[in-house]
Amino acid sequence: MNASSSSQPLISLRGVRKSFGPFEVLRGIDMDIRKGEVVAIIGPSGSGKSTILRTINGLTPINDGVIMVGEIKVNDPKVDKVKLRHRVGMVFQQYNLFPHKTVLENVAMAPIQVLKEPRSLVEERARKLLGEMRLPDKADSYPGELSGGQQQRVAIARALCMEPEVILFDEVTAALDPEMVKEVLAAVRKVAEDGMTCILVTHEMGFAREAADHIYFTDKGLIVEHAPPAEFFTRASDPRTKEFLSKVL
Amino acid sequence: MGDANVLARVLDWMPFVLTGFGLNVLMSLLAIAIGTAVGTFLGLGQLSQPLIIAVPSRLATQLFRNAPWLVLLFYCIFLMPYQVGIGGSVIVLPSWLRATIGFSFPVAANFSEIVRGAVNSVPRGQWEAAEALGYGRQSTLFRIILPQCVTRMIPPWMNLYALLLTATPLSVIVGVEEALGRTQAAVQALSDSRMLIPMYLALLAMFFIYAWPINRLSLMLERRFRTK
Amino acid sequence: MIADIQTFFRHLADSGINLTIFYDAFDFERFITGLGNTLLLILLCSFFSIVIGAIGAAVLTLSKGLGAAVVRGYVALFRNTPLLVQMYFFYFAIGSIMPVTKNDIGLPVPLLGSFSWAVISLSLYSGAFNVETFRSGVGAVHQSYEEAALALGYSRMQAFVSVTVPLALRFSFASLANNLVDLTKATTVAYAVGVAELLYVSNQIWSDSLNTIEMMNVMLLIYLVLTGAVVFIINRIETAMRLPGFGLGGV
Secondary structure (H helix, E strand, O other), rough: OOHHHHOOOOEEEEEEEEEEEEEEEEEEEEEEEEOOEEEEEEEEOOHHHHHHHHOOOOOOOOOOEEEEEOOOOOOOOOOOHHHHHHHHHOOOOOOOOOOOOHHHHHHHHHHHHOOOOOOHHHHHHHHHHHHHHHHHHHHHOOOOOOOHHHHHHHHHHHHOOOOEEEEEEEEEOOOOOOOOOOOOHHHHHHHHHOEEEEEEEEEOOOHHHHHHHEEEEEOOOOEEEEEEEEHHHHOOOHHHHHHHHHOOO | HHHHHHHHHHHHHHHHHHHHHOOOHHHHHHHHHHHHHHHHHHHHHHHOOOHHHHHHHHHHHHHHHHOOOHHHHHHHHHHEEEEEEEEEEEEEEHHHHHHHHHHHHHHHHHHHHHHHHHOOOOHHHHHHHHHHHHOOOEEEEHHHHHHHHHHHHHHHHHHHHHHOOOOHHHHHHHHHEEEEEEEEHHHHHHHHHHHHHHHHHHHHHHHHHHHHHHHHHHHHHHHHHHOO | OOOOOOOOOOHHHHHHOOHHHHHHHHHHHHHHHHHHHEEEHHHHHHHHHHHHHHHHHHHHHOOOOOHHHHHHEEEEEHHOOOOHHHHHHHHHHHHHHHOOOOOOOOEEEEEEOOHHHHHHHHHHHHHHHHHHHHHHHHHOHHHHHHHHHHHHHOHHHHHHHHHHHHHHHHHHHHHHHHHHHHHHHHHHHHHHOOOOHHHHHHHHHHHOOHHHHHHHHHHHHHHHHHHHHHHHHHHHHHHHHHOOOOOOOOO
């Protein structure tokens, strides 16, 4: 505990605010995520969980506050987006694989086209990642030929292939049938166990409890409380957290 | 010659050209009326079950939809009689009227497709629900399906009208003295090549001012119906 | 063989169906020239109108300022005015202020002839429709695909070119086929500025040989075959580019 809190956080958010028109979705968010940590963000729908993730890799620009990823200041309008997105990977709820590219191309195209890495090297890495995601024989299929769970594992491999320092998981199981949730969660757990820094927005309380080092609870654009899972699920102090947990557990 | 002079000379000829434009509007209104009436029958014909009606309706629709407007115009001008006798009286068909009939064919074919598309866009479940309630095919079509898709047919119908209006100057080729023909006559009378561009721009503006609001309105209605 | 065909159509002519193009060498040659010019118009104008449509849609998607306003103005103007008046405007009005060169024997020759003006006019007219087709194709691509590319470090331009465009193209085929059929039909308007295309030569032939009905029917048949061919070709391309599991309805 002491050792980790003294080290510099990999990602920090300070006073982050974001409005969509008159509607304020983030009303001052502070977070610190250290290297190798697995953080789960939970909370009711519309509480701004996904928006937090999207501000970290700059997909959603913020109105106020500071976001740092390593030494990169994300809210700087002149930020080097390629460098930022090399370090921060993302997996989406709807997978968002490119339907006109094969599985292997989906995984390998960004490192080749964006990071300008040599094709042979990237494709070798992509095949290895597909193997780890237990999809070694799907390299030449198109996304439309795969099940939702398989597509989501390809999306995880695609994020990993950029060799990022942190991966954002945005409700990655929410669009899946129940029987596929397990295979995708197993894949996410493997990524976490291999030492990747992970930030997950999830509705899977059981998974958050087992896999996360730290839980953040958001409600109406604010972080109501945060704690390690054992503490969070047994001794939540805020009434809003208690009410939420009583509904979902 | 100053710019003001050019403008004055264009304006001088505008009443003459606008009278011709009136003929464009008249032809377009008549052709859309005939085309919509015939197109409704063709469209319902395409949807009807007896093949003896469906197949000819489909063939006629495809024929008149894929034939160039100008070719259909030539058919009507060259092959239609100059006058028809009904009973004892003889009705003379002036070329603008024969051209109007020529325009009605592609309009009917396009409207036939609009009807078919609109009816097919109603979910299958509506037909099944009506059948389950004891409606026959005819009454399902007229009482359940068509009332739902009339609003959906209005925007493409308006687009079709704007398209028809911008096609009417083709009739100048077969000798109808509409706005384009009158512009050519005016340009000839002016016999000044500097007047060519202003006169043609004025003619383009005339059509634009008439057709653009129709297309805009159609787009607005389409958006409104879609969100319903 | 050719002699047999000619003999057959001569006999047919005696029985009232006079298709001079199948036995008279002069009419046959005129007819083939007209058909060739029509095909050339279709090919050239299809190409240029698709290029115009693609550029216009790209400008509308990627820019919000002056460029987009210019493209919107262009589309509105060309869609809401008659093609024939546009063509006359180009050929007679703009043509009147174009430089004139002299040929070998010193006669004045306009820099652009009627064929060139017809190609320009038809391409601009059809291009305006293609801008809207490709623009709505881009609109049909869910923005999550672009976002996924951005999250992988692609710039907006890169994401547009390598993700949005290939998918947008697949949403555009039906409407594009429609536009190209309309273009094929519209090539007849080049008749009005004296381009010797199919309608023009057919008109010449039936004026000389007095076989109006026969020539009109032949001509109509050819246009139906041409529009059918356009649809067939686009459908073939669409099928070849179809993606497994990626339908028009799904995201």
